[in-house]
Amino acid sequence: MLDIRQIRKNPDEYKKRLGTRGVEPEKIDALLEKDKERRDLLVEAENLKKQRNDVSAEIAKAKRNKEDTTTQIEKMREVGTRIKALDEDLNRVETEEQDIASRLPNLPNPTVPVGLTEAESVELYKVGKPTEFDFEPKNHWDVGENLGILDFERAAKVSGARFVYYLGAGAKLERAVYNFMLDEHAKEGFTEVLPPYIVNASSMYGTSQFPKFKEDVYQVNGEDMTLIPTAEVPLTNYYRDEVIPTEKLPVYLTALTPCFRSEAGSAGRDTRGLIRMHQFNKVEMVKFTKPEDSYDELEKMTKCATNILDKLELPYHVVTLSSGDMSFSAAMTHDIEVWMPAQNKYREISSCSNCEDFQARRSHIQYRDENGKLQFVHTLNGSGLAVGRTVAAILENYQNEDGSVTIPEVLRPYMHGMEKITLEDNK
Structure with a gap:
């Protein structure tokens, strides 16, 4: 498995060297697109989970003060629904990214003779x-x-x-x-x-x-x-x-x-x-x-x-x-x-x-x-x-x-x- 962090840093280098193994550059682009989609979903999910924790704390405080918590509970329910949907999307995207990555061959050493046959x-x-x-x-x-x-x-x-x-x-x-x-x-x-x-x-x-x-x-x-x-x-x-x-x-x-x-x-x-x-x-x-x-x-x-x-x-x-x-x-x-x-x-x-x-x-x-x-x-x-x-x-x-x-x-x-x-x- 190739290191996705290195591919992010040097996409053109990976396209060039994997191209000597017959890998089309579009496959690297597809991997990076899935990687970005995964990371964006992860950030959104983490932000919502933090928001849910903050709302939970607000509800607990309101209850101690015997205040109405209807609005906060409804808000937390909406956040929870969105988090569940994001987690499902994240699992799907991770699987798709993993499938693309698992089909990419190893990067050839720079000293290896270049050629497809x-x-x-x-x-x-x-x-x-x-x-x-x-x-x-x-x-x-x-x-x-x-x-x-x-x-x-x-x-x-x-x-x-x-x-x-x-x-x-x-x-x-x-x-x-x-x-x-x-x-x-x-x-x-x-x-x-x-x-x-x-x-x-x-x-x-x-x-x-x-x-x-x-x-x-x-x-x-x-x-x-x-x-x-x-x-x-x-x-x-x-x-x-x-x-x-x-x-x-x-x-x-x-x-x-x-x-x-x-x-x-x-x-x-x-x-x-x-x-x-x-x-x-x-x-x-x-x-x-x-x-x-x-x-x-x-x-x-x-x-x-x-x-x-x-x-x-x-x-x-x-x-x-x-x-x-x-x-x-x-x-x-x-x-x-x-x-x-x-x-x-x-x-x-x-x-x-x-x-x-x-x-x-x-x-x-x-x-x-x-x-x-x-x-x-x-x-x-x-x-x-x-x-x-x-x-x-x-x-x-x-x-x-x-x-x-x-x-x-x-x-x-x-x-x-x-x-x-x-x-x-x-x-």
């Missing part, structure tokens, strides 16, 4: 050379299906498109990947969490999935409960409506969870393979920091994610997303994209974002500064990594001409010493 994003650096083969590399879904470790057809029979069964060494590989990730994040000071997988509407609102992205999730129990689209939701909401003791900051949390997404609007995109699933595992990182530390912490978080790819020896590059390509709640995002040989391009495997105080305002997460004044924390989140996409990258980059897949060395202890996945392993 990914074309304006800027590559920061590249690590490793694209994997080369003496044969035509196969897509990861063909590699996995040929080895008998991925079964999309039976998953479609049971659940529909964009689901998969992992089998045998495939299931072990997925488990090895996320256990490796969790162990690496623990070394960086993250506290491992096993959170709820179903959250309420307040939690979805707090991390900005609601109200704008309701069509992207799976809801249960009517409108109130939602299967998590990412562990960012339960992890960030852990401190909702709380004041975090200053000495605890920064707080680092990590969790492996399944994630559930309807993928609304993605018809025809990545219809095969593990890239865009309705259900997938992801290791998430979340941080709560003081404002002055958050951008240093963003760089550290990005390094935590790239550390996984470094140790898996997978080629990748890091990109700072353009203002229009970032997630709704982000002020700055570094995307990490891994090389996929069969597609001959880099594909996103992690997004690390600094949301500044945007989510903290919605979730009311605060701390006390050195003067004892309550301030909003900054929240950060990042994939560390998307597990299925990591498995896909391993299958493509470590495939062999005979159809087998070599296990990256760092994963072999998690695979009980297995060095290679062959068809024989899954017969």
Whole structure:
């Protein structure tokens, strides 16, 4: 949530910077109009309430003096009726203002590349050379299906498109990947969490999935409960409506969870393979920091994610997303994209974002500064990594001409010493 006080002070600046995210200036005008209407109603209501108190005092005095109070009582009745009407108007206007404000994305950091599409994003650096083969590399879904470790057809029979069964060494590989990730994040000071997988509407609102992205999730129990689209939701909401003791900051949390997404609007995109699933595992990182530390912490978080790819020896590059390509709640995002040989391009495997105080305002997460004044924390989140996409990258980059897949060395202890996945392993 943006700070309405700052928008009042700098409307043109907000129009300019939010315009780089595709927000029309009329939306800022509409918000400010509702804000003014709300404040005008509030002033009028407060003045009338003071007037009512004054009249009540007059009535009490008149009664003590045994004077006629008919006029004052009628006046107070009229004031009370007007106050009730004003309170109803105020509730309506506050709701309308809140609805407009809740649909405005975060203000991009001034250093973020300006643009409405990914074309304006800027590559920061590249690590490793694209994997080369003496044969035509196969897509990861063909590699996995040929080895008998991925079964999309039976998953479609049971659940529909964009689901998969992992089998045998495939299931072990997925488990090895996320256990490796969790162990690496623990070394960086993250506290491992096993959170709820179903959250309420307040939690979805707090991390900005609601109200704008309701069509992207799976809801249960009517409108109130939602299967998590990412562990960012339960992890960030852990401190909702709380004041975090200053000495605890920064707080680092990590969790492996399944994630559930309807993928609304993605018809025809990545219809095969593990890239865009309705259900997938992801290791998430979340941080709560003081404002002055958050951008240093963003760089550290990005390094935590790239550390996984470094140790898996997978080629990748890091990109700072353009203002229009970032997630709704982000002020700055570094995307990490891994090389996929069969597609001959880099594909996103992690997004690390600094949301500044945007989510903290919605979730009311605060701390006390050195003067004892309550301030909003900054929240950060990042994939560390998307597990299925990591498995896909391993299958493509470590495939062999005979159809087998070599296990990256760092994963072999998690695979009980297995060095290679062959068809024989899954017969």
